[in-house]
Amino acid sequence: MKKFVNDVDSLLQEALQGLAAAHADVLQLHLEPTFVSRKVHAKKKVALISGGGAGHEPLHCGFIGKGMLDAACPGQVFTSPTPDQMLAAAESVGSGQGVLFIVKNYAGDVMNFQMAAEMMGQPCATVLVNDDVAVERSTHTTGRRGVAGTLMVEKLVGAAAEMGASLDQCKALGDRVNSRTASMGVAFTSCTVPAAGRPTFDIAEDEMEFGVGIHGEPGRRRGKVRPAQELVDELMAAILGDLKPAAGTEVLLHVNGFGGTPLIEQYLLYHCAQQVLEKQGLKIARSLVGNYTTALEMAGASLTVTLLDEEMKSLWDAPVHTASLRW
Amino acid sequence: MNTQDIVSAVEAVKAAILANEEHIESLDRAIGDGDHFINVRRGSEAIVAMKNELLQHPPAEAFKRIGMKLLSTIGGASGPLIGSFFISMGRELEGFPEPNAKQFAAALAAGVDAIKSRGKADVGEKTMLDVLIPTSRLLVRMAGEGSDRETLCAKLKQEAEFNMLATRDMIATKGRAHFLGERALGHIDPGAKTSQVAVFAVCDMLTEGAVR
Numbered sequence: 001m002k003k004f005v006n007d008v009d010s011l012l013q014e015a016l017q018g019l020a021a022a023h024a025d026v027l028q029l030h031l032e033p034t035f036v037s038r039k040v041h042a043k044k045k046v047a048l049i050s051g052g053g054a055g056h057e058p059l060h061c062g063f064i065g066k067g068m069l070d071a072a073c074p075g076q077v078f079t080s081p082t083p084d085q086m087l088a089a090a091e092s093v094g095s096g097q098g099v100l101f102i103v104k105n106y107a108g109d110v111m112n113f114q115m116a117a118e119m120m121g122q123p124c125a126t127v128l129v130n131d132d133v134a135v136e137r138s139t140h141t142t143g144r145r146g147v148a149g150t151l152m153v154e155k156l157v158g159a160a161a162e163m164g165a166s167l168d169q170c171k172a173l174g175d176r177v178n179s180r181t182a183s184m185g186v187a188f189t190s191c192t193v194p195a196a197g198r199p200t201f202d203i204a205e206d207e208m209e210f211g212v213g214i215h216g217e218p219g220r221r222r223g224k225v226r227p228a229q230e231l232v233d234e235l236m237a238a239i240l241g242d243l244k245p246a247a248g249t250e251v252l253l254h255v256n257g258f259g260g261t262p263l264i265e266q267y268l269l270y271h272c273a274q275q276v277l278e279k280q281g282l283k284i285a286r287s288l289v290g291n292y293t294t295a296l297e298m299a300g301a302s303l304t305v306t307l308l309d310e311e312m313k314s315l316w317d318a319p320v321h322t323a324s325l326r327w
Numbered sequence: 328m329n330t331q332d333i334v335s336a337v338e339a340v341k342a343a344i345l346a347n348e349e350h351i352e353s354l355d356r357a358i359g360d361g362d363h364f365i366n367v368r369r370g371s372e373a374i375v376a377m378k379n380e381l382l383q384h385p386p387a388e389a390f391k392r393i394g395m396k397l398l399s400t401i402g403g404a405s406g407p408l409i410g411s412f413f414i415s416m417g418r419e420l421e422g423f424p425e426p427n428a429k430q431f432a433a434a435l436a437a438g439v440d441a442i443k444s445r446g447k448a449d450v451g452e453k454t455m456l457d458v459l460i461p462t463s464r465l466l467v468r469m470a471g472e473g474s475d476r477e478t479l480c481a482k483l484k485q486e487a488e489f490n491m492l493a494t495r496d497m498i499a500t501k502g503r504a505h506f507l508g509e510r511a512l513g514h515i516d517p518g519a520k521t522s523q524v525a526v527f528a529v530c531d532m533l534t535e536g537a538v539r
Contacts, residue, residue, distance in 0.1 A: 033399065053402075076369075078362050079403040107502065108404035111445060115398070115407050195365045200356060217359075218507055 001197045008195050012054050012076060019061055023323040026065045033082070035089040036061045037071040046161045046170050047071070047093045050102040050154060051086065052109055053078040055193070056214060059150065059293045062324030068158035069102075069322075077193050077296075078215045080108035086116035090124070098123040098167030102154055102174065104146025105130035125167055127174030129153050131183045131304065133242045134211030134219045147214050148256040148293040148304045149181035155325065159318035173315075177306065182239045185219075185302030186231055187212035189260060191295050210234070214258070214295045214302075228265075232272035235303050240280060245307050247281035252306040252316065257291040260299035266290065273303055286316050292324070328426050330389045334378050336529050337393070341371035343528035344521060351524070354517040358504040362403065363517045370401040370409065385424045390417030390434075404502065405518075408442050408455075415441035428479075432463070432470035439463045446501060453499035453511065455518035458490045462526055480530035491515060491523035 005011055016036065020029035028039045035051075050060040051073030060072035071089040075081035090099045099120070103113045105128050117124050131149030157165075157174045165173065187209045190199035200216035203209060208231075211219025245251065255270045257263070266289050277284055285308055293302070306312070320326055344351070344367055355363040374381075374393050381389045390413045398410030419434035420426050426434065439459045443449060450460050465486050469479050494516040499505040504516065 075402040076362070076365075079366055079401075080406070082399045082402050082406055084399040106404075107446070108402065108406070111404060111407035112402065115410075193362060193365075196352070196356075196362065218510060 001192050001194070003192070003194055005194060008197075011194055012074065015054070016061070016074065019323065026321065026323055027061070030088065030092065033073075033085040033088045035071050035073045035081075035085050035092070036064055037089065037093050038064055038066070041093055042066070042070060042095070042162070044095050044097055045070075045164065046097045046167050047090065047095060047099045048102060048154070048158055048161055048170070049073070049086065049089050049093065049099060050150070051075070051081045051089075051113075052104055052106075053080055053215070055191075055296050056293050058291075058324035060154070063151065063154050063158075063322045065320070065322035065326075067162050067318055067320035067322070068154055068325065077195065080106065080112050083112050083116035083119060086113060087119060090116070090120060090122065094122050096122070098125065100124070100157065100161070100167060100170045100174065101126040102150065102157070103128050104150055105143055106145060109146075123167060125171040127153060127157070127171060127178060129178050129181075131178065131181045132185075132213070133182045133238045134184050134213070145213055147183045147185065148254060148302050149178070149183045149306070151288075151292050151325075152181050152252065152254070152304065152306045153177045155320065156312055156315040158320070159315040162318070177312065180243070180307040180312075181304060182242045183254075183256075183302050183304040184235045184238050185212050185214070185256075185258065185300060186210050186235065187216070187219075187258060187295075187298050187300030188225065189297075189299040191216050191259070191298035193296070208300075211238075212298075212300060214293060216295060216298060228268055229272045229275070232269060232303065233276060236273060236276040236305075239303060239305050240276075243305060243307055245280075245282055245305075248283070250283045250285035250308045250313070251277065252286040252288070252304075252308055252312075253277065253284045254288045254292075254304035254306070255290075256293050256302045256304060258298040258300040258302070259291055259294035260297040261301050263290065266301055269301055269303065277305075285313060328386065328428075328431055329424075330382055330384060330386055333386055333389055333393075334381055336532060337371065337374050338378075339528040339532040340525045341368075341375055343524045344368065344371060347520070347524050351517055351520055354515055354520055357514045358499070358507055358511045359502075359517050363405070363521070366401050366403050366405050367521055370397045370405070373397070373400040385420075386426055387417045387420040387423065390414070390420060393417075404446070408446050411441040411445045412438040428470040432466045436463045436467050448501040451497065452501040453494050453497040453504055453516045453519070454502045455516070455522040457494050457497070457516065458487050458519045458522035458526065461490050462487045462522075477534055480534045484527055484530050487523040487526035491519045494519040
């Protein structure tokens with residue numbers, strides 16, 4: 001493992017100190033328990049709190065700020081945060097209008113946020129994000145994972161909360177965005193969790209993991225690497241098969257890099273995906289390309305499609321001022 | 328059993344888990360996401376570090392403090408599951424300053440029930456419960472029969488080992504491995520392995536005669 005590390009055990013804290021210092025105009029770091037909040041707390045609004053294991057930067061801490069999250073609770077790398085962090089964050093940023101937890105559908109995240117919600121002294125609700133179509137719906141599993149589509153939920157609900165939407169309205173919007181969002185990814189290499197010191201999975205030079213998770217969890221299958229257009233065709237077939245959009249629908253297309261894939265390849269993927277969407281009679285009304293929901297240095301990318309309506313378009317366009325997303 | 332015994336058991340479990348690092352990590356890399364060992368180690372180190380604080384309390388309170396500490400230290404899915412386990416054990420032992428084998432067995436069963444309801448899981452789903460449920464049931468039954476400690480521990484170890492190995496042939500329907508479907512076949516569940524290691528460590532400690 002070759003990584004910039006002083007001490008594996010203090011990596012997260014040192015990284016958070018760097019993040020907070022680099023974006024001191026936006027962010028404030030709190031320790032014991034650990035959470036990051038807006039530098040200037042918004043007045044009287046529903047507080048949006050997300051969180052999850054570290055290693056997916058800029059998710060979630062990079063999306064704290066005006067028009068998006070009020071606080072985020074980072075756990076250890078790929079390990080969900082704990083209820084005391086969430087309670088402290090809610091205590092700090094809550095303004096009496098209720099707290100909305102935005103949670104990716106992983107057993108650990110779900111249970112820790114659930115325990116925090118049970119211990120909370122103020123009204124709260126949870127939006128569970130489960131956009132990963134690589135995990136097929138089944139009564140035998142805890143369901144699909146929450147991956148890059150989480151950003152769409154955080155951005156759109158963040159904008160609504162900033163404009164004064166109530167807790168119920170934020171919750172309903174979050175659920176709606178989630179149900180209109182689907183993602184799937186493919187990886188060429190594994191990531192290495194710093195504390196583990198070696199790759200999470202072994203993969204041959206000419207192989208890829210199709211439907212990979214953002215922690216390097218195996219996906220639908222392992223196969224030989226094929227041309228990008230063929231991969232995109234297959235990813236899009238799964239995504240659109242799930243969303244079943246009517247022809248003419250406007251969509252948001254998000255190409256997300258996992259951390260080890262350069263932008264030139266991500267833009268190529270965008271181009272390929274655009275062909276597929278246009279062929280299906282869908283119109284890309286908004287787009288986002290870059291490393292937003294990463295898996296450390298894993299080479300690979302995911303595609304996310306969100307079906308838009310007028311309200312969602314205007315919420316997407318609403319001003320946002322965070323470390324990693326701003327317009 | 329008193330709080331000193333609990334602390335000794337925690338130390339024994341920590342040592343056993345560290346000794347099995349290689350094996351647990353390789354299982355987790357195969358069907359998990361590679362952080363199970365690190366999380367369990369972080370949790371057990373935090374408990375050993377609070378040993379002096381724990382020793383000032385009866386078992387009920389000690390278990391509750393262990394649970395809360397794990398809840399705020401481990402994270403992941405293990406944090407709420409193992410945290411709930413100890414908190415429920417503590418609740419069950421209230422009013423028993425020196426619980427006997429039967430009371431302890433009942434508390435352990437309550438702890439295992441807490442894992443079941445928090446994780447919405449049961450036997451046969453390729454998780455730690457595949458070891459914990461049958462082993463705690465056996466303990467309740469044998470403690471009720473008044474078995475001697477050596478026989479009891481030998482049987483418990485046998486039960487834990489057998490059920491840990493049985494997870495190899497299961498399709499996971501809970502836990503991180505459930506995303507894998509049939510691809511998890513042939514791999515022992517890391518949580519079941521850790522549980523078996525913990526059962527062995529506690530049984531070995533008990534039969535070495537350190538506990539009244």
